[in-house]
Amino acid sequence: MRKKVVAGNWKCNTTVQEGVELAKAVNELVATEGAKDVVVVLGTPFTHITKVVETVDNSRIGVAAQNCAAEAKGAFTGEVSAAMVKSTGAGYVILGHSERREYYGETSEILNKKVALTLENGLTPIYCCGEPLEIREAGTQKEFVINQLKETVFKLSADDFKKVIVAYEPIWAIGTGKTATTEQAQEMHKDLRDAMAAQYGQEVADEISILYGGSCNPKNANELFANPDVDGGLIGGASLKADDFLAIINAY
Template sequence: MRHAIVAGNWKMHKTYAETHKLLDELIEKLPAGKEVEVIVAPTFTNLGSAVAHLEGTNIQVAAQNMHQAEGGAFTGEISAQMLKSVGVDIVILGHSERRQYFHETDAILADKVNTALRHDMRVIYCIGEELKDRESKQYLNVIFNQLKDGLFHLSKEQWKNIVIAYEPVWAIGTGMTASPDQAQEIHAFIRQEIERKYDKTVAENTSILYGGSVKASNAKEIFSKPDVDGGLIGGAALIADDFCTIVECC
């Protein structure tokens, strides 16, 4: 069901000790009684210990990526089964950094989604346009094609395990942020296209998050938009006070 979510993508930050220090700060400072699903995504090396550290709290743990194969000769990669074995059942797929630096295509990502769902995992699926796409007025086509090629092969039933994260590439790590109205335009478009492909029930039950330089200072205005259901947070997720303020805004 559609609900508010704030997820922190820690990227390649935080050692073991730093991870647990930040988790302790979040446990202490996160607002109590807030109806927001809170997720953190530490590095692979700290996933298992983070799950154990957060046992009994309302903070969930996600992986930042996984391989599409069940196993095999894929040096350095991590499978869905490995993630499940340490208690991780949420995975972020399709982040623009994976698409850009590791050349992950929509076809590869569709395979990853299939594997994750086969293992009863939830997927936070990232989509978003580059600056050139926005400047050339092609951004809606880009968003549609990423949806179509990555997710529109799924059944209605499978969508219960899909969360969309709209992250304009030009706003990730740049300090630039889509305006609340720009975010709402894309979120509404995504929901419209899901409804067009499936039905209104699937569209209305899908949580759509915004990511891209979300900060404590701008989260409230962005989250106030009717089709924005929370955020996938980068840099601000590494600072406990900022992340907790963002959760409070949702």
């Protein structure tokens, strides 16, 4: 049975001190009120990871980096390798977010390197995919998003692919206040699972958690998570408020 997952993506927000306080608040709420069958992950800035790992109950809350380098080590000033991420105690890495693709020119070739290094270091990739508004308006979103997977994680062996969490984020809904309708979310998640089944077989496809991201909040999470192929959320702004984040964790 595939896992329910709610992962927060703090993006470029909070100082270390603010992040630790937020992690403390989330940790307390999850311990006392959080749904026991939901995997909770906090995606923090690199500067925060070690402190947040030390702050939370690691048996209940995982910690993710929001990125990692495409190289294992070497003369790459400013980069943080997957091995470095692993050494902090983090267990996950968010990869392929649309902001990384758009602002920092991340290509499928680069992401293939990052996915491989993440897996080699025993980390779980939370792999993002999604279409911009013009693709949605053209009605070609299914082909566009499945191709993002074909160029990257579908190159993995079945055993490695089963270690990946996929996050579908329609780019037009990230930080805009717009959210895909429940029908749009379920349709794309079903298309992605069908593509996984075609690539690896239905048994593998049924094991993969597919998260929805894009203006998911306490008001719409319950409706989104009720869809049979939506297994949780990759949460941006709402993950910066402990009460809102808890409400999403408990939205199943």
